[in-house]
Amino acid sequence: MDMERGAACYRQWIAGQEAGLAELEAALANAGATDAELRAVVERCMRGYQDYVAGRRAVSPHDGTAFIAPPWCTAFERSVLWLGGCRPTVAIRLLYNLSGEGLEAQLEELINGLGPMGPLPVGSMGITPGQMVLVTDLHRRTLLQENVLSDRLATLHEDIADQPLFPIVRQRAAPAAQPRAGGGDCDGPVGPPGGAGRGAVDAEVDAAFNSYRAAMAQLVAEADDLRMATARAMATEILTPRQAVEMLAAAKQLHLSVRDWSCRAEGAQPQPNGPRVVPANGTSAAARRNP
Amino acid sequence: MEEICCEVAAGSSSSDRKGEGVGDAGSRAARRRRMEIRRLRVVAEEQAAKRRRLEGDDGEEEEDAVRDPAPRYGVTSVCGRRRDMEDAVTARPGFIHGHHFFGVFDGHGCSHVATSCGVRMHEIVAEEAAAAAAGSSASDEAARWRDVMEKSYARMDAEAVGSRDTTGPAPTCRCEMQMPKCDHVGSTAVVAVVGPRHLVVANCGDSRAVLCSGGAAIPLSADHKPDRPDELERIHAAGGRVIFWDGARVFGMLAMSRAIGDSYLKPFVISDPEVRVVERKDGEDEFLILASDGLWDVVSNEVACKVVRACLRNGAVRRGERSSPTSNLSPRQSSGSSSGDEEAGPSDGAASDSDGEGGEDKACAEAAILLTKLALARQTADNVSVVVVNLRRRRRS
Numbered sequence: 001m002d003m004e005r006g007a008a009c010y011r012q013w014i015a016g017q018e019a020g021l022a023e024l025e026a027a028l029a030n031a032g033a034t035d036a037e038l039r040a041v042v043e044r045c046m047r048g049y050q051d052y053v054a055g056r057r058a059v060s061p062h063d064g065t066a067f068i069a070p071p072w073c074t075a076f077e078r079s080v081l082w083l084g085g086c087r088p089t090v091a092i093r094l095l096y097n098l099s100g101e102g103l104e105a106q107l108e109e110l111i112n113g114l115g116p117m118g119p120l121p122v123g124s125m126g127i128t129p130g131q132m133v134l135v136t137d138l139h140r141r142t143l144l145q146e147n148v149l150s151d152r153l154a155t156l157h158e159d160i161a162d163q164p165l166f167p168i169v170r171q172r173a174a175p176a177a178q179p180r181a182g183g184g185d186c187d188g189p190v191g192p193p194g195g196a197g198r199g200a201v202d203a204e205v206d207a208a209f210n211s212y213r214a215a216m217a218q219l220v221a222e223a224d225d226l227r228m229a230t231a232r233a234m235a236t237e238i239l240t241p242r243q244a245v246e247m248l249a250a251a252k253q254l255h256l257s258v259r260d261w262s263c264r265a266e267g268a269q270p271q272p273n274g275p276r277v278v279p280a281n282g283t284s285a286a287a288r289r290n291p
Numbered sequence: 292m293e294e295i296c297c298e299v300a301a302g303s304s305s306s307d308r309k310g311e312g313v314g315d316a317g318s319r320a321a322r323r324r325r326m327e328i329r330r331l332r333v334v335a336e337e338q339a340a341k342r343r344r345l346e347g348d349d350g351e352e353e354e355d356a357v358r359d360p361a362p363r364y365g366v367t368s369v370c371g372r373r374r375d376m377e378d379a380v381t382a383r384p385g386f387i388h389g390h391h392f393f394g395v396f397d398g399h400g401c402s403h404v405a406t407s408c409g410v411r412m413h414e415i416v417a418e419e420a421a422a423a424a425a426g427s428s429a430s431d432e433a434a435r436w437r438d439v440m441e442k443s444y445a446r447m448d449a450e451a452v453g454s455r456d457t458t459g460p461a462p463t464c465r466c467e468m469q470m471p472k473c474d475h476v477g478s479t480a481v482v483a484v485v486g487p488r489h490l491v492v493a494n495c496g497d498s499r500a501v502l503c504s505g506g507a508a509i510p511l512s513a514d515h516k517p518d519r520p521d522e523l524e525r526i527h528a529a530g531g532r533v534i535f536w537d538g539a540r541v542f543g544m545l546a547m548s549r550a551i552g553d554s555y556l557k558p559f560v561i562s563d564p565e566v567r568v569v570e571r572k573d574g575e576d577e578f579l580i581l582a583s584d585g586l587w588d589v590v591s592n593e594v595a596c597k598v599v600r601a602c603l604r605n606g607a608v609r610r611g612e613r614s615s616p617t618s619n620l621s622p623r624q625s626s627g628s629s630s631g632d633e634e635a636g637p638s639d640g641a642a643s644d645s646d647g648e649g650g651e652d653k654a655c656a657e658a659a660i661l662l663t664k665l666a667l668a669r670q671t672a673d674n675v676s677v678v679v680v681n682l683r684r685r686r687r688s
Contacts, residue, residue: 093372100668107665110601111594120605120657123668129660136369143374 005059007072013052014259017252020048024249028242038241045248046232053224056084057217062210064217076262083153083223088146088230091251092139095234098250099127099135125243134238142230149223156215164208360685361391362485365655367663368676371585375465377402378583378676379409379478384650386413387420391485393678395498397583399545400476401466404451404552408478411450416443416484432489433568440493440566444480444551448562451478451552477545477552480564481512481581485680488571490579493564495549498583501592502682503600505575508592511567514584515549517541522548531559576682578603578655585673586666598665599658599679606654655679 027033027041060066067084080086102124110121122128127135160166231251235244361384370376377398386392392413398405419439466473479496492500494512502509515522518539526533526541526548534543541548541559553560580595590598659677666675 089374096371096667099664103664103668107598107661110605111597120602121661123664127664129657132367132369132660132664136367139370140376143370143376147374 002059003066003071006056006066006070009052009055009059010070010072012055013048014256016048016052017256020045021249021252021256024245024252027245028249033242035241038245039236042235042241042244042248046228046235049228049231053228057221057224060217062217063213064215064220065213067220068216074259074262074266076265077259080258082146083149084220085223085227086255088142088223088226089139091227091230091234091247092135092142094251094254095127095135095247098125098247099123099132101125125246126240127243131238135234138230138233138238142226145226149219149226153219156212156219159212159215164211168204168208361385361650363650363652363655363681363685364391364393365652365657365659365679366677367656367659369663369667369674371667371675372670372672373674375402376674377405377478378585378674379405380676380678381409381413382651382678383413387417387484389487390420391680392416392482393485393579393581393680394480394482395581395583395676395678396478396480396551397496397498397585397674397676398476398478399550400553401464401473403464403466403468403473404476405478406464407451408447408480408551412443412447412480412482415446415450416440416482419443419446436484436489436491436568437566440482440491440564444493444495444562444564447480448551452554474555475544475553477550477560479547479583480551482564483511483579483581483678483680485579485682486571490569490571490576490682491566492569493566495551495562495564497547497587498581498676499587499592501580501582501595502569503577503580503596504572504682506577508596510592511569511579513565514587515547515565517546517548519548525561526559529558531556571682573684578658578682579678579680580662581678581680582662583674583676585671585675586662586677588673589666589669589671590662594665595662598662602658602661603654603681603683606652606657609654652681655681 023041024045027038030037056067064084069078069081070084073081100123103121106121106123231248235248239247364382364384366380366382368376368378368380379396379398379402381392381394381396383392394408394412396405396408396412416439419442420436423435423439466476479494479498481494481496481498481500482492483500484491490502490511492511494500495515497514497516498512499514500511502511513519516539517523517526517533518535523533532542533539534541536543538546540546541556545553545556545560547560549561549563551562577596578599580599582595586595656679659679662677662679663675
């Protein structure tokens with residue numbers, strides 16, 4: 001796949017995340033915002049996710065491999081990725097934590113009997129019992145679907161030692177029993193000299209690789225769908241518009257902070273061609289958020 | 292905890308009053324096999340009412356039932372921070388005529404033992420209670436219930452251990468009933484039967500039942516931890532060892548000393564319940580909480596009781612008003628959704644509050660959910676299941 005375009009796509013998304021966070025925070029700060037206005041903000045945010053996913057897919061429709069551990073992410077980001085993004089259930093864990101914010105203080109009031117007339121403690125975000133029911137239900141469904149995809153990823157991993165790749169490996173290894181000069185690393189020639197040039201070994205190996213690439217692209221696409229479906233169910237079906245804005249803002253905050261801090265910790269702004277120092281335009285997450 | 296243990300071990304208050312009916316059980320056995328774990332539910336109370344009507348057969352029992360409609364209750368069960376749901380909960384008002392069954396089952400190793408407890412335990416208890424009522428002349432109500440519970444737990448354990456041999460629908464649990472992993476699966480079981488005059492609590496494992504009565508939080512069960520002195524002694528006497536490995540564990544493996552299932556740790560881990568039968572004290576008894584350790588690990592008995600009391604008090608006040616505490620739900624919720632039967636909308640509360648029938652109750656459900664939220668806010672790492680049963684009898688007007 002085209003690494004430059006993949007990286008550009010991600011950079012663009014990060015910039016979009018920052019702009020989106022600003023918009024969500026502004027909406028939250030506006031106490032007079034109507035539900036319709038808030039709903040529009042939520043919808044724009046959801047469309048941002050959708051656009052990123054679609055754009056990424058367009059960059060590499062038949063090869064999902066680069067999205068599994070993208071070189072344009074920090075090592076830390078890569079380590080928490082699941083099929084090219086966050087686990088869908090992360091949204092639910094996030095909500096569990098948001099729903100508990102402010103709860104202890106409100107409980108204290110309730111228990112100390114500052115009037116039985118007051119509302120029941122719902123935490124500062126105001127997640128109601130009815131919503132908890134729906135969140136739990138969503139959690140259960142999402143977990144099941146997530147596990148199904150994880151199992152398929154595991155199978156794909158194991159397939160590496162199987163048809164169609166492994167027979168080719170055996171076949172090529174047999175006549176090449178004599179010592180090899182160039183070693184086996186990616187820098188040296190793997191296939192016969194004078195092969196297909198950069199990015200290709202030979203037609204047979206390419207075909208084998210491409211079947212894995214395509215299977216991975218399919219898995220990433222399905223994972224994207226599940227992430228979107230979970231976020232959308234949460235933001236538009238379970239939460240009120242204001243709660244949805246709050247949750248989406250928290251999610252963006254989390255993502256950008258993890259990126260920002262891991263960039264700093266790893267001492268570099270990750271770029272597609274390996275670690276580099278300062279981005280030319282100075283508008284990256286790290287530069288903008290840490291003047 | 293030791294104090295509690297001693298209290299339970301020393302026996303329980305009991306009564307020899309007779310007259311509680313033990314109704315037919317067999318006809319219900321096949322009914323409602325639906326596995327209702329893993330979700331918060333609002334059990335349709337009409338069903339409970341219908342069941343009670345169907346089962347109201349003879350005079351004395353009828354009288355009890357009229358005097359004692361099913362208690363209001365609320366149930367929650369959430370996966371929380373775990374990726375496996377291994378808790379199961381059961382609420383069966385009127386499972387025996389005039390008696391109401393509540394249970395929390397916290398599985399370990401896999402979910403299937405807890406699941407079968409959730410599906411079967413109340414049926415087994417009903418059958419054993421029917422057999423006890425028909426066959427025995429024992430005058431002591433408490434002794435009879437103790438016997439019923441002991442037999443029920445033994446049967447449940449045998450079923451759980453033997454279930455992999457039965458040919459049924461393909462198991463959907465994680466272990467898929469494969470030996471030997473299947474041997475290492477078990478569940479806690481805390482069961483409460485609320486009768487017209489008694490509360491019966493049976494427990495095996497580290498889930499817990501707490502009664503709030505006269506303003507005090509009274510544990511009706513004592514967690515079966517391997518380092519509980521009497522349990523430690525029992526395990527040693529059987530030739531077992533308790534090893535401290537991430538807490539006290541039987542042979543370094545199971546962090547509880549009694550459980551349904553876990554055949555690989557028998558006879559050190561046993562399925563015998565400790566049973567308490569206490570007389571209900573109208574005017575003092577407020578409510579009963581059953582919960583898995585996902586709650587009790589982070590919320591004390593006392594705090595739990597305070598939270599529930601505040602919720603029930605709040606609910607009682609609110610009932611007098613025309614307020615709608617869920618009015619800020621999104622349109623989908625108020626109009627019903629794919630999970631529609633779970634939605635405790637304002638109308639549900641109003642219905643169960645106004646007609647004097649028992650069943651799922653808004654204030655109890657809110658209390659159960661609030662406890663669950665509190666446990667999550669306090670970073671519980673486990674599944675959380677909570678049952679709240681309001682013990683205040685309602686006047687029928």
